Amino acid sequence: MPEAAIRIEQVDKRYVGRGREVVALDHVSLTIEEGEFVAFVGPSGCGKSTLLNMIAGIIPMTSGEIVHEGRQVASINRRVGYLTQADSVLPWRTVERNISLPLEYRGVPSTERQKRVEEMLALVDLRGFGKAFPKELSGGMRKRVALAQMLAYEPKTLLMDEPFGALDAQLKLVMQQQLLRIWQEHKKTIVFVTHDLAEAIALASRVVVFSGRPGRIKYIEQIDIPYPRDVFKVRFLPQFEAAYDNLWRELSPEIAKGEDL
Amino acid sequence: MQIDEGAAVGTSAPSKAVRDFEAGLVRRKVLVYVCQLAFGVFFLAFWQWASGRLIDPFFVSSPSAVFGKIYTWLLNGELVRHLSITLYATAIGFLIGSAIGFALGLLFGKFAFLAEVLDPYITALYSIPKLALAPLFIIWFGIGIESKIAVSASIVFFVVFLNTFSGVREVNPIYIHATQIMGASQWGVMRTVIIPSATAWVITGLKVSVPYALVGTVIGEFMSANRGIGFIIAQATGLFDTNSVFAGILILAVVGAIINGLLKVTEGWLLRWRS
Numbered sequence: 213m214p215e216a217a218i219r220i221e222q223v224d225k226r227y228v229g230r231g232r233e234v235v236a237l238d239h240v241s242l243t244i245e246e247g248e249f250v251a252f253v254g255p256s257g258c259g260k261s262t263l264l265n266m267i268a269g270i271i272p273m274t275s276g277e278i279v280h281e282g283r284q285v286a287s288i289n290r291r292v293g294y295l296t297q298a299d300s301v302l303p304w305r306t307v308e309r310n311i312s313l314p315l316e317y318r319g320v321p322s323t324e325r326q327k328r329v330e331e332m333l334a335l336v337d338l339r340g341f342g343k344a345f346p347k348e349l350s351g352g353m354r355k356r357v358a359l360a361q362m363l364a365y366e367p368k369t370l371l372m373d374e375p376f377g378a379l380d381a382q383l384k385l386v387m388q389q390q391l392l393r394i395w396q397e398h399k400k401t402i403v404f405v406t407h408d409l410a411e412a413i414a415l416a417s418r419v420v421v422f423s424g425r426p427g428r429i430k431y432i433e434q435i436d437i438p439y440p441r442d443v444f445k446v447r448f449l450p451q452f453e454a455a456y457d458n459l460w461r462e463l464s465p466e467i468a469k470g471e472d473l
Numbered sequence: 474m475q476i477d478e479g480a481a482v483g484t485s486a487p488s489k490a491v492r493d494f495e496a497g498l499v500r501r502k503v504l505v506y507v508c509q510l511a512f513g514v515f516f517l518a519f520w521q522w523a524s525g526r527l528i529d530p531f532f533v534s535s536p537s538a539v540f541g542k543i544y545t546w547l548l549n550g551e552l553v554r555h556l557s558i559t560l561y562a563t564a565i566g567f568l569i570g571s572a573i574g575f576a577l578g579l580l581f582g583k584f585a586f587l588a589e590v591l592d593p594y595i596t597a598l599y600s601i602p603k604l605a606l607a608p609l610f611i612i613w614f615g616i617g618i619e620s621k622i623a624v625s626a627s628i629v630f631f632v633v634f635l636n637t638f639s640g641v642r643e644v645n646p647i648y649i650h651a652t653q654i655m656g657a658s659q660w661g662v663m664r665t666v667i668i669p670s671a672t673a674w675v676i677t678g679l680k681v682s683v684p685y686a687l688v689g690t691v692i693g694e695f696m697s698a699n700r701g702i703g704f705i706i707a708q709a710t711g712l713f714d715t716n717s718v719f720a721g722i723l724i725l726a727v728v729g730a731i732i733n734g735l736l737k738v739t740e741g742w743l744l745r746w747r748s
């Protein structure tokens with residue numbers, strides 16, 4: 213049996229601070245196969261970002277293990293691309309110099325870098341903004357810069373934390389369609405956090421529902437809509453509605469629980 | 474959406490409202506310059522008028538005498554001879570002090586434990602008025618240019634060191650993690666994240682320390698020297714030559730203002746990415 217892309221095994225995460233301890237994740241186990249598109253949904257504060265941070269090797273887990281592409285994650289994981297929830301675009305670099313950053317680190321020659329940057333700018337619909345500084349862009353545009361930066365060096369596994377939350381509805385559809393195309397063409401493995409259930413169903417092959425704090429995997433829905441999908445038209449399919457009903461039934465009590473706290 | 478974004482970075486042609494707004498800014502700027510010039514002229518005129526009428530020129534000299542003095546020095550080469558040595562000592566002191574301060578600031582910023590252990594000692598050293606070290610430096614390095622360089626370097630060092638240190642501590646860890654995941658080495662993170670992020674702090678430190686470097690050099694020259702603007706002022710004071718004293722002071726003021734202006738332009742350029 214081939215090794216899974218990401219294997220999460222009995223992972224606990226407790227944040228220990230002065231006089232208090234927050235259980236962010238409680239015994240989470242999940243196996244993500246190569247080429248899968250998995251979406252995480254759950255009430256805010258249930259540990260979705262925490263789990264991505266641990267797959268990326270930014271923070272240590274309290275117990276359990278995560279194995280990515282056959283290697284245990286113990287420190288910074290340079291084999292993933294990570295689009296963080298917080299803005300990570302470097303404000304002192306122009307858009308094009310931000311996008312070329314991972315290529316610079318890899319010693320890609322400058323003419324090749326330039327070519328790649330142009331392709332990426334076109335891909336995220338930011339042509340003409342190469343020379344702008346991040347402060348001149350809107351939040352949604354900066355997210356697209358971060359997306360271009362991540363795609364520029366072609367990591368096989370993409371971790372994306374609410375990437376399209378700041379985009380307006382139409383651009384969101386365009387970007388979702390682009391992402392699906394890239395995922396299919398380049399056979400990537402994607403872990404995608406969102407609070408938009410429709411987005412999760414439209415994109416993912418599996419949707420994982422997390423319970424409110426402490427975060428546990430509560431429910432997993434397989435989405436059997438065949439690819440290639442049209443992110444706009446999938447909404448009208450009966451499978452979409454069925455999946456939405458199932459997921460909402462599992463998710464809504466968790467969200468209500470969160471509001472009680 | 475496209476149109477909005479275009480306007481946000483000024484890729485489309487500016488509208489009339491934008492042009493009016495910008496013209497207003499320019500008019501105000503011009504008015505400020507004119508008033509500044511008028512103030513300077515008024516001040517010099519009053520000085521010239523008061524000297525000899527209200528106050529004995531022996532004490533306050535006069536603009537004509539001061540500019541006459543500077544003009545004489547310009548012609549006989551004294552100005553260049555003394556000013557160059559002062560500027561040279563300042564520049565070298567500045568370079569040495571800021572290079573060491575920057576390097577140690579980066580190092581301490583990276584090793585938080587070391588910084589915490591040495592913190593009280595650094596604070597103690599910082600509290601010493603650096604000018605009090607001048608006599609010591611003259612004993613160590615002699616009355617030549619080296620002791621002046623040492624004074625200005627020691628002043629610049631602390632300001633740059635402390636600012637670099639704070640700058641490194643202030644770096645947003647998100648940037649460090651994001652670039653590490655993208656494949657940055659230790660040096661890559663240093664070059665593309667820590668140094669640029671600390672630049673805002675460092676440049677502030679440099680801006681504050683350059684005038685101090687000049688002061689340090691001149692004080693060193695007051696105490697013992699045979700060349701430099703500080704030497705001219707000290708010598709003239711001994712001879713009760715107020716004209717030369719004022720001429721020396723004026724030269725220092727102008728040089729200080731020019732250096733500050735250059736630094737402001739550099740700062741604006743280096744920090745053009747900030748809102």
Ligand SMILES: Nc1ncnc2c1ncn2[C@@H]1O[C@H](COP(=O)(O)OP(=O)(O)O)[C@@H](O)[C@H]1O
Binds near residue numbers: 234255258260262263
């Ligand atoms: N650095 C931290 N220190 C302490 N608690 C944290 C830290 N980061 C996150 N938490 C807590 O862990 C829980 C999960 O956070 P997070 O992973 O950001 O949730 P989500 O992304 O699902 O909204 C939250 O209750 C949050 O307050």
Ligand SMILES: [Mg+2]
Binds near residue numbers: 262297
């Ligand atoms: Mg989150």
